[in-house]
Amino acid sequence: METPFPVERLDEYRWRIPRHGGMRVPGLVFASRSILEQAATEKALEQVANVAHLPGIQGASLAMPDIHWGYGFPIGGVAAFDASEGVVSPGGVGYDISCGVRLLRTTITRKELLAKSDELAEALVKMVPRGLGARGRVALSRSEMEGLLRGGVPELLALGIGWPEDLEFIEEHGCYPGADPRQVSERAYERGGSQVGTLGSGNHFLEIQAVDEIHDEDGARLMGLELEQVVVMIHSGSRGFGHQVAADHIKVMNGVAQQARIALPDRQLACAPLDTREAGAYLGAMACAANFALCNREAMSHFTRQAFGRVFRSDARALGMSLLYDVSHNLAKWERHLVDGRERELLVHRKGATRAFGPGRPGVPARYLKMGQPVLIPGDMGRYSFILKGVESGMERSFGSTCHGAGRRMSRHQAAQSIDGRQLGQQLRSEGILVRATNMRELSEEAPAAYKDVQDIVEVCEGAGLSRRVARLRPLVVLKG
Amino acid sequence: MITRFEAIEHTADKGILAYGDTPARVLESAALGMFSIMTDLELVRPRETIEVRVTAQDREALLVEWLQELLSRSQAANLLLARFRITRLEEAALEARAWGEAIDPSRHTLKVEIKAATYHRLVFAPGADGWMARVIFDV
Numbered sequence: 171m172e173t174p175f176p177v178e179r180l181d182e183y184r185w186r187i188p189r190h191g192g193m194r195v196p197g198l199v200f201a202s203r204s205i206l207e208q209a210a211t212e213k214a215l216e217q218v219a220n221v222a223h224l225p226g227i228q229g230a231s232l233a234m235p236d237i238h239w240g241y242g243f244p245i246g247g248v249a250a251f252d253a254s255e256g257v258v259s260p261g262g263v264g265y266d267i268s269c270g271v272r273l274l275r276t277t278i279t280r281k282e283l284l285a286k287s288d289e290l291a292e293a294l295v296k297m298v299p300r301g302l303g304a305r306g307r308v309a310l311s312r313s314e315m316e317g318l319l320r321g322g323v324p325e326l327l328a329l330g331i332g333w334p335e336d337l338e339f340i341e342e343h344g345c346y347p348g349a350d351p352r353q354v355s356e357r358a359y360e361r362g363g364s365q366v367g368t369l370g371s372g373n374h375f376l377e378i379q380a381v382d383e384i385h386d387e388d389g390a391r392l393m394g395l396e397l398e399q400v401v402v403m404i405h406s407g408s409r410g411f412g413h414q415v416a417a418d419h420i421k422v423m424n425g426v427a428q429q430a431r432i433a434l435p436d437r438q439l440a441c442a443p444l445d446t447r448e449a450g451a452y453l454g455a456m457a458c459a460a461n462f463a464l465c466n467r468e469a470m471s472h473f474t475r476q477a478f479g480r481v482f483r484s485d486a487r488a489l490g491m492s493l494l495y496d497v498s499h500n501l502a503k504w505e506r507h508l509v510d511g512r513e514r515e516l517l518v519h520r521k522g523a524t525r526a527f528g529p530g531r532p533g534v535p536a537r538y539l540k541m542g543q544p545v546l547i548p549g550d551m552g553r554y555s556f557i558l559k560g561v562e563s564g565m566e567r568s569f570g571s572t573c574h575g576a577g578r579r580m581s582r583h584q585a586a587q588s589i590d591g592r593q594l595g596q597q598l599r600s601e602g603i604l605v606r607a608t609n610m611r612e613l614s615e616e617a618p619a620a621y622k623d624v625q626d627i628v629e630v631c632e633g634a635g636l637s638r639r640v641a642r643l644r645p646l647v648v649l650k651g
Numbered sequence: 652m653i654t655r656f657e658a659i660e661h662t663a664d665k666g667i668l669a670y671g672d673t674p675a676r677v678l679e680s681a682a683l684g685m686f687s688i689m690t691d692l693e694l695v696r697p698r699e700t701i702e703v704r705v706t707a708q709d710r711e712a713l714l715v716e717w718l719q720e721l722l723s724r725s726q727a728a729n730l731l732l733a734r735f736r737i738t739r740l741e742e743a744a745l746e747a748r749a750w751g752e753a754i755d756p757s758r759h760t761l762k763v764e765i766k767a768a769t770y771h772r773l774v775f776a777p778g779a780d781g782w783m784a785r786v787i788f789d790v
């Protein structure tokens with residue numbers, strides 16, 4: 171394994187990059203040996219080391235086992251900063267601010283679902299716009315939009331979209347604090363205005379799944395899950411709104427880092443000290459984008475529930491379509507964590523990493539408090555996805571963080587060259603998985619073969635004490651943009 | 652006037668290399684490259700025109716900000732753009748015109764949405780045969 175610096179093995183699942191050069195803390199990668207070796211070839215380990223240069227970083231520059239090279243920060247990167255000496259970096263959050271996953275339950279069984287797959291897929295295609303150019307079904311005035319940005323999901327409920335009982339099962343009760351719509355550009359409003367309730371494209375999806383394995387009986391019972399139960403997983407983010415917010419503030423930050431004379435090993439680590447106006451502006455805008463994402467997923471849930479209601483000739487409440495949980499994997503959050511035995515308020519950046527709080531931790535819904543926070547991990551459309559739970563040991567090892575997904579093993583280009591999208595669709599159909607994509611040619615880029623086996627990732631997280639499996643889910647119907 | 656671009660490898664996202672005799676041509680090629688990721692350019696008619704002005708910190712940043720501006724203008728207005736002409740270019744500022752039309756799902760091929768043009772592995776420099784640029788897009 172070639173790296174420009176030594177990497178020490180701490181144990182089977184933890185690898186340390188010792189401090190060298192301008193690193194203020196060591197790097198710590200949670201990975202198996204083979205994952206580590208792949209990360210090395212991609213130069214993702216260098217990115218972990220680069221993040222360690224940033225002022226005020228606490229503990230270590232972390233990376234989860236789905237580590238990938240990203241923009242500045244690696245994907246799978248976690249970095250926590252002290253309130254007085256630290257910085258905020260939009261690259262540590264990502265362009266798709268608050269991209270995340272949610273899971274709805276149903277009382278439908280796999281058998282019942284399969285009898286109606288085609289009809290349901292067609293209904294969902296009509297109710298959930300997806301892909302490039304898609305326009306949402308929710309028409310919003312400017313002031314309604316500002317309301318959503320400032321107030322999150324409760325404001326969407328006030329418009330008659332969504333269920334009040336969902337709030338308890340969304341991070342931050344459906345509203346990220348500190349949202350400041352004045353920090354959002356006109357262009358972001360223009361891009362996002364017609365996108366509430368749209369899926370996006372790329373690796374975003376709406377998937378109907380069935381529980382096919384239970385790893386934790388008590389946990390599954392607490393989450394209201396059983397074998398053969400049908401659930402709906404939605405993976406999407408803040409759409410063009412969030413992408414614009416990220417781009418706007420990255421541009422500003424490029425200038426700030428220069429002025430603050432912060433030595434950046436990589437331009438894309440552009441950041442601002444937390445006590446600056448620019449940092450405050452970004453965090454205020456980021457919270458708006460996070461609220462946009464939460465509202466987006468809630469709106470899609472609303473229309474998904476309607477589609478199910480129509481197809482099963484019932485209503486979504488009678489079908490038990492409650493929200494299990496909604497969690498983000500691209501965000502910076504203020505959290506209290508122990509550092510060197512003292513409790514500190516830290517800004518924790520997670521980019522392609524999911525918060526995974528342990529049992530008893532404030533912020534975990536009351537229903538799950540004795541189990542730990544649910545964590546939703548998408549795999550690929552051919553194999554499986556997972557529900558995990560946060561654990562106590564994760565709080566101290568990774569600031570209560572775990573992986574976010576499978577990670578790719580083949581570039582989009584390679585996948586497009588070697589896999590035929592139409593044949594893939596037919597192949598999956600023969601395996602009982604119905605895929606609806608706006609463009610079957612582009613589907614090849616999202617083929618199962620293009621992704622790593624998420625089970626490997628999830629096993630490493632378990633071995634490293636970051637999270638534990640509760641249940642495994644198999645795809646039945648897949649909607650792609 | 653030669654405008655050329657090609658797709659390049661990147662694990663999770665999409666990238667292009669763009670070529671041209673001059674920096675202005677490269678900027679135009681890069682724009683064509685970006686929109687070709689989203690749609691089939693030959694199906695987009697030049698019905699509408701937009702005027703674009705961009706300033707940035709330096710030449711490389713200008714390339715990214717030019718593409719970002721086109722991306723964000725087109726998404727905000729629900730347009731596809733297929734023709735580009737730089738009308739004025741300085742080291743770190745430009746004016747340009749772009750042509751395209753409103754997205755029509757019945758006629759246009761809609762491939763993938765681009766989230767952003769990034770600074771990742773960014774290149775904008777003279778090459779053996781004119782100028783070249785490399786840009787990676789977050790999809």
